[in-house]
Amino acid sequence: MHLPGAISVALLMLSCGTHHTVAQLELAKNYVCTEDFCDNYRENSECEVLKSACRAQNATHNGIIFPSATPCSCCRTCIENLRLGDDCSVGGLGYPVPASICGPGLYCKVADGDEHPTCQPMLESSKCYTAQKEFDEQRQQGLIGHLMQRPDCDADGHYQPVRCIPGQTCYCVDEDGQRIFGEAVHTASIQISMRCECSRLAAKARKLLNSQYPVLTSRCDSKGSFDQLQCVDEMCVCVDMHTGHPTSDLRNISRGLSVLPCFDRRLHENITYLRDCESVKLTQLYDISEFEADDFNVLEFDRDICQPDGYYDRIQRHPTGGYLYCSDRDGAIIEDFRAPLNSRLAATMTCKCAKARKLLLDSKSLEIPECCPNGNYRSLACRRGECYCVDEDGNQIGIERPEKDKQSLPCYNGGDYCNASGTLVRVSCPSNRGLRDHP
Numbered sequence: 001m002h003l004p005g006a007i008s009v010a011l012l013m014l015s016c017g018t019h020h021t022v023a024q025l026e027l028a029k030n031y032v033c034t035e036d037f038c039d040n041y042r043e044n045s046e047c048e049v050l051k052s053a054c055r056a057q058n059a060t061h062n063g064i065i066f067p068s069a070t071p072c073s074c075c076r077t078c079i080e081n082l083r084l085g086d087d088c089s090v091g092g093l094g095y096p097v098p099a100s101i102c103g104p105g106l107y108c109k110v111a112d113g114d115e116h117p118t119c120q121p122m123l124e125s126s127k128c129y130t131a132q133k134e135f136d137e138q139r140q141q142g143l144i145g146h147l148m149q150r151p152d153c154d155a156d157g158h159y160q161p162v163r164c165i166p167g168q169t170c171y172c173v174d175e176d177g178q179r180i181f182g183e184a185v186h187t188a189s190i191q192i193s194m195r196c197e198c199s200r201l202a203a204k205a206r207k208l209l210n211s212q213y214p215v216l217t218s219r220c221d222s223k224g225s226f227d228q229l230q231c232v233d234e235m236c237v238c239v240d241m242h243t244g245h246p247t248s249d250l251r252n253i254s255r256g257l258s259v260l261p262c263f264d265r266r267l268h269e270n271i272t273y274l275r276d277c278e279s280v281k282l283t284q285l286y287d288i289s290e291f292e293a294d295d296f297n298v299l300e301f302d303r304d305i306c307q308p309d310g311y312y313d314r315i316q317r318h319p320t321g322g323y324l325y326c327s328d329r330d331g332a333i334i335e336d337f338r339a340p341l342n343s344r345l346a347a348t349m350t351c352k353c354a355k356a357r358k359l360l361l362d363s364k365s366l367e368i369p370e371c372c373p374n375g376n377y378r379s380l381a382c383r384r385g386e387c388y389c390v391d392e393d394g395n396q397i398g399i400e401r402p403e404k405d406k407q408s409l410p411c412y413n414g415g416d417y418c419n420a421s422g423t424l425v426r427v428s429c430p431s432n433r434g435l436r437d438h439p
């Protein structure tokens with residue numbers, strides 16, 4: 001419900017992919033999300049005292065510390081860990097921020113006919129183990145295709161952080177196996193360098209805090225590890241790429257970022273830490289804090305336009321062209337992947353295929369996926385004379401068939417692998433032998 005007199009301000013996306021002026025950068029650097037801004041914010045709005053669980057962090061009282069849902073994440077918040085058998089809530093987007101979640105090795109189990117879900121050990125009953133068992137059963141029945149990967153679980157029963165599409169790319173997943181930020185070309189040793197710690201932290205913060213503001217967490221690199229260079233305002237520090245813990249002292253960067261031992265000219269600019277997208281985002285946050293200072297109630301904020309690595313997110317809206325497009329990290333369109341606003345192709349647009357395709361083309365890989373006009377994976381792919389169904393993330397689902405029998409695949413859909421023709425099933429196949437209706 002809107003409060004009486006409150007005004008909903010939907011901040012529209014600022015132009016994307018265009019050049020931002022030095023003045024804008026300076027604005028972001030000098031006025032937004034600086035320590036001064038936060039000192040000021042904390043003075044006027046007062047952060048809540050961190051709960052005792054997070055201050056204690058002993059065997060019985062512990063929790064996770066997050067930046068809280070305040071402009072610039074100036075305050076910190078503690079989400080307490082629950083113990084075995086404690087009541088919990090399943091939550092999700094749109095729910096209030098939970099004060100506590102099931103601790104390590106536990107998950108919130110909704111028992112049949114039981115009103116209150118409780119924290120139970122993951123292990124055997126966890127989603128990942130269950131998926132593993134299902135996979136093994138299907139393999140027995142000969143239902144597993146040759147590019148399908150057995151779900152990989154950790155000791156707690158969570159999904160391992162990296163999932164790979166053989167010969168193409170590997171991407172980060174959260175503990176429930178859902179895809180999150182972070183992708184790299186599939187190589188034999190990728191699992192050693194790619195562990196997605198930073199990306200998982202960013203995803204958890206977004207999910208738990210359910211913030212109306214983009215949540216600022218540590219900056220990640222493209223593979224979902226921590227960017228080794230982390231800055232707040234003018235002060236920077238080097239951190240370990242996997243733990244995020246400092247490996248250097250704090251340095252003032254007014255004389256350039258190159259004073260830091262982890263400065264890498266291929267990844268960082270000497271003059272400013274902020275990336276183009278980050279400075280645009282910070283300007284938006286600054287606008288919000290101005291509106292709030294004027295007693296407007298900012299109820300809506302557009303989707304975060306940046307990825308956790310500070311570059312542009314993969315779907316961007318063209319400022320004037322009336323379409324969404326698949327964006328590279330600098331905000332430019334990838335090939336010609338786009339979808340008109342309010343179209344069916346826009347509603348289902350993921351750009352996951354377009355991004356993977358760019359990564360693979362740039363690294364001169366041999367297997368390049370074909371994508372739909374909106375940058376999604378095509379629901380049916382063929383490789384070396386065999387065809388198979390593909391999920392949203394590019395993984396094979398089900399068993400492959402020889403190319404001449406592809407009509408019998410459940411994803412054949414009359415030859416429309418992109419839902420391009422809406423609900424109509426286009427029958428355009430010249431050889432209609434064995435043509436079946438899509439179930």
Ligand SMILES: *[C@@H]1O[C@H](CO)[C@@H](O)[C@H](O)[C@H]1NC(C)=O
Nearest residue numbers: 052053056057058059060061
């Ligand atoms: C942990 O810390 C809390 C709060 O300070 C305290 O009450 C509790 O006794 C401590 N537990 C252990 C096992 O040290």
Ligand SMILES: *[C@@H]1O[C@H](CO)[C@@H](O)[C@H](O)[C@H]1NC(C)=O
Nearest residue numbers: 035233234235252253254255
């Ligand atoms: C960093 O150094 C500059 C120039 O020496 C100085 O003006 C500024 O106050 C310093 N910033 C911090 C946060 O110490």
Ligand SMILES: *[C@@H]1O[C@H](CO)[C@@H](O)[C@H](O)[C@H]1NC(C)=O
Nearest residue numbers: 254255256257258265270271
């Ligand atoms: C970074 O900038 C500073 C100040 O302009 C300069 O002294 C330094 O040499 C630069 N370092 C690199 C690696 O360009």
Ligand SMILES: *[C@@H]1O[C@H](CO)[C@@H](O)[C@H](O)[C@H]1NC(C)=O
Nearest residue numbers: 348376377378379417418419
């Ligand atoms: C086609 O649409 C269905 C249902 O709307 C969706 O589940 C599927 O992922 C879409 N396929 C593609 C390739 O976009």
